[in-house]
Amino acid sequence: MRVLIVEDAADMAEAVRGHLHRAGMTCDVAGTVAAAEDHLAVTTYDALVLDIHLPDRTGTELLRDLRARGLRVPVLMLTALFSVDDRVSALDHGADDYLVKPFDHRELEARLRALIRRNAAQKGEELKLGRLSWNPATLGARVDDERIDLTRRETVLLGLLIRNAGRTMSKERLYEGLFSFSDTDVGLNAIELYIARLRKKLAGSGVAIETRRGLGYRMDTDG
Known part of the structure; x- marks a missing residue:
């Protein structure tokens, strides 16, 4: 399983990458929307972990653009906000799930695996x-x-x-x-x-x- 982590806080991104790597996932890290677009242009991912607040654009804007292009990769949004409106907006733009910071890495892993299993099952059987x-x-x-x-x-x-x-x-x-x-x-x-x-x-x-x-x-x- 290959995951793209889009998060500008380098310490958090590396901590997530390290945990998922030990759990058997291959991870790339992008600190901006532009860097994420570069990764997505050359690599196919099983899931995205996407922060809402990024230096150049919002994660929600990237998500909206991906869905508009027909890219159905599962997306788990990360947010430090507790606003119900922000969460609803992310889901309305095509997010599959979200986690509020701070979070337990084990929960992030479990949610990602659930999203990837669901997406794989939708693509076809054995x-x-x-x-x-x-x-x-x-x-x-x-x-x-x-x-x-x-x-x-x-x-x-x-x-x-x-x-x-x-x-x-x-x-x-x-x-x-x-x-x-x-x-x-x-x-x-x-x-x-x-x-x-x-x-x-x-x-x-x-x-x-x-x-x-x-x-x-x-x-x-x-x-």
Whole structure:
């Protein structure tokens, strides 16, 4: 799961990022609406954590623009205000949930997971390829009725590949899905390692991950 945190208070943003990272989420941080737009232009997110008050524009204005463009990514608003009008305005502009500062990081995590599960379930049910099944709501994978033990990044990688079964995914696109902009110590070749691990765990599933030299990787039924 990849989350964009739009919050100008650097200490709070890093605290949230650290907690969500330990909970298994990949997080990017933007301190302004302009920076958030830059992130959104090149990256697909599973959810946004969006502060209302930002230096250049309000989070509510960004939310309104995103919804006007048809972007339905789940958005959890953060506000230091207790005004019912402000909360109603955020919800009216398309926010999915909100939290009032200060908040417990565990509650933020729980609410985000609920929003992401709901959004995944709305996008469709379990995806199947060969004997392999992947559930976007639970992020669980099975071969027939046997659950596959996957790490967080292996699960994300499987989701990227199975959603695009039959199509070639570039290393760069897979890297974008697995790592945040802050993971500067992780090179592009890390994708090869995760592909190798995933191939080993999918052995006998009726599914193969094909290397397309110079192009990327493609998942499809074996044979």
